[in-house]
Amino acid sequence: MHIVVDITVAGGQVERGEEILTDEALAFLAELQQRFGARRDELLAARRERRAEVARTGRLDFLPQTRQIRDDPSWRVAPAPADLTDRRVEITGPTERKMTVNALNSGANVWLADLEDANTPHWANVVGGQVNLADAVRRKVSFSSPEGKSYSLRDDAPLATIVVRPRGWHLDERHLLVDGRPMVGALADFGLHFFHNAAELLARGSGPYFYLPKMESHLEARLWNDVFTFAEERLDIPAGSVRATVLIETIPAAFEMEEILYELREHASGLNAGRWDYLFSLIKYFRDAGPDFVLPDRNAVTMTAPCMRAYTELLVRTCHRRGAFAMGGMAAFIPSRRNPQVNETALAKVRADKEREAGDGFDGSWVAHPDLVPICKQVFDAVLGDRPNQLERLREDVDVTAAQLLDVKATPGEVTEEGLRNNISVALQYLASWLGGNGAVAIFNLMEDAATAEISRSQIWQWIANNVRLDTGEVVTADLVHRIEDEELARIRETLGAEAFDAAPFQSARELFETVALAEHYADFLTVPAYERID
Structure with a gap:
């Protein structure tokens, strides 16, 4: 210093x-x-x-x-x-x-x-x-x-x-x-x-x-x-x-x-x-x-x-x-x-x-x-x-x-398992990259930044808090999120290859994701706890 x-x-x-x-x-x-x-x-x-x-x-x-x-x-x-x-x-x-x-x-x-x-x-x-x-x-x-x-x-x-x-x-x-x-x-x-x-x-x-x-x-x-x-x-x-x-x-x-x-x-x-x-x-x-x-x-x-x-x-x-x-x-x-x-x-x-x-x-x-x-x-x-x-x-x-600005209820669409999976997969991939030093990440043919991870984890928190039911009939719970995390991380590992996957901070990304998506108290910004995990 x-x-x-x-x-x-x-x-x-x-x-x-x-x-x-x-x-x-x-x-x-x-x-x-x-x-x-x-x-x-x-x-x-x-x-x-x-x-x-x-x-x-x-x-x-x-x-x-x-x-x-x-x-x-x-x-x-x-x-x-x-x-x-x-x-x-x-x-x-x-x-x-x-x-x-x-x-x-x-x-x-x-x-x-x-x-x-x-x-x-x-x-x-x-x-x-x-x-x-x-x-x-x-x-x-x-x-x-x-x-x-x-x-x-x-x-x-x-x-x-x-x-x-x-x-x-x-x-x-x-x-x-x-x-x-x-x-x-x-x-x-x-x-x-x-x-x-x-x-x-x-x-x-x-x-x-x-x-x-x-x-x-x-x-x-x-x-x-x-x-x-x-x-x-x-x-x-x-x-x-x-x-x-x-x-x-x-x-x-x-x-x-x-x-x-x-x-x-x-x-x-x-x-x-x-x-x-x-x-x-x-x-x-x-x-x-x-x-x-x-x-x-x-x-x-x-x-x-x-x-x-x-x-x-x-x-x-x-x-x-x-x-x-x-x-x-x-x-x-x-x-x-x-x-x-x-x-x-x-x-x-x-x-x-x-x-x-x-x-x-x-x-x-x-x-x-x-x-x-x-x-x-x-x-x-x-x-x-x-x-x-x-x-x-x-x-x-x-x-x-x-x-009119607050008329969220009129928004068309439903909550689906595919949407939940996408939120989990994108958030995990993005956070692993963010922790590694890259904040602009290509995922599923889209250039994602921290805003994508924020909306993804926030939706999951909201769905759990409101006992939202998916199109499959399942209710969104922390246990369901954990299961899908396991499945999506396995897919990511298969796509990237074991060596590249193991070299990236996916475990830390998962811990961070669960901190901001599954905790009882909502974190205002995921980048604040994320910052504590770098350097």
């Missing part, structure tokens, strides 16, 4: 880490933590209090105390910078080096450089991701595979604009200690990228852009805005240079979309509508509410379910009313090189989903694989034409109530 100013670096050596963990950068991180760490803690406590109130009342509604903000037609977010006005296709992925090159080269308008759900917070990933971001900003990133294949940035087409997603407010970074306590992970991720790259990005005609995950209230957005304002002043970066897009992926945030944009208005760029994390939040928030909030198999819950339709249409209306971009959800399919029939079926679903988004007024959408960039771009090109976005579509026809 070595100590710089008020911060202790407790992590090991990482290649080129000294370029990132400079004395000046660490001093900046310490200042962020000292100024904003206590407020983060207070907001996490407020989350718990609000959830407890919902458990007592069974209700969630738009805030009466912020009605004036919602009713005021005059305010708008800041105009978008030039390289964020057209966001019709955004590709997401972790900041590992090969992905960095491929994402920038993909033809997408934006690369969501993910330090959160698609990344595991192993210290090597935390620091190595910052190395790769610094190189990417300066256009000097390249990669050579062990097999000798080389990847470098293209010079025949524009590269994707970089938008960084730091960790959510709930996660700490235990390898950075300020006054002997772990630093807030979000501040570490933001601070290192901002310190090293904000001025360079502005000099190159771009800027420090961020995606903000897992927020639950406008007060958490206010904290982010204060962080941005301080960082700009502290490093002599022009005010308003930061642009932030907020993921509306928690149910309480869906009731505060306007207030979140208002708090960030000088730094806001838009809102994003996801699926797995949003459904995970629905289960978490209303886990005491009984059968009316029980969801069917997660793959049956599409964005056309009534509660999801209300959520996405409200998001588009809210964004465009305030001059912000509405960003659609993820197309996670990984095209197969060997099975054209699988591709044909899956790509038809991808196209239909993107057509729904573009038709509803979204300004762009996400893909997880470069091969999906053309189909997403084609769909949005057909709607946008020469326009960079469709901010002029105000969707004044939309009027969403609290009851």
Whole structure:
């Protein structure tokens, strides 16, 4: 360990880490933590209090105390910078080096450089991701595979604009200690990228852009805005240079979309509508509410379910009313090189989903694989034409109530043994990979991140708590889950081969899965106990 100013670096050596963990950068991180760490803690406590109130009342509604903000037609977010006005296709992925090159080269308008759900917070990933971001900003990133294949940035087409997603407010970074306590992970991720790259990005005609995950209230957005304002002043970066897009992926945030944009208005760029994390939040928030909030198999819950339709249409209306971009959800399919029939079926679903988004007024959408960039771009090109976005579509026809946002009971579908097996298998495979250091995992032709494991384990917890009966007639119990775990792990071992299976941390993954899926008390985030098992 070595100590710089008020911060202790407790992590090991990482290649080129000294370029990132400079004395000046660490001093900046310490200042962020000292100024904003206590407020983060207070907001996490407020989350718990609000959830407890919902458990007592069974209700969630738009805030009466912020009605004036919602009713005021005059305010708008800041105009978008030039390289964020057209966001019709955004590709997401972790900041590992090969992905960095491929994402920038993909033809997408934006690369969501993910330090959160698609990344595991192993210290090597935390620091190595910052190395790769610094190189990417300066256009000097390249990669050579062990097999000798080389990847470098293209010079025949524009590269994707970089938008960084730091960790959510709930996660700490235990390898950075300020006054002997772990630093807030979000501040570490933001601070290192901002310190090293904000001025360079502005000099190159771009800027420090961020995606903000897992927020639950406008007060958490206010904290982010204060962080941005301080960082700009502290490093002599022009005010308003930061642009932030907020993921509306928690149910309480869906009731505060306007207030979140208002708090960030000088730094806001838009809102994003996801699926797995949003459904995970629905289960978490209303886990005491009984059968009316029980969801069917997660793959049956599409964005056309009534509660999801209300959520996405409200998001588009809210964004465009305030001059912000509405960003659609993820197309996670990984095209197969060997099975054209699988591709044909899956790509038809991808196209239909993107057509729904573009038709509803979204300004762009996400893909997880470069091969999906053309189909997403084609769909949005057909709607946008020469326009960079469709901010002029105000969707004044939309009027969403609290009851519509919470109408989970109207979701079509059933709970099946196949769905239970899929949740168990995917969660075990993902967690084994996550514990091994990889947070973006190809499973059953889909690119999965932590959100998939969260919804999978949450559904199982919910089904057990509500004595849900499967299509086979069996009731979901811990004993049934244990039996299926045995069967699915045997299948995975057969598929991978004994040597590869035994080399992976499947036993630890199973223990973690059972901790967050079968325990009597629901764990708010699986990544918190998972973090204790790494490094």
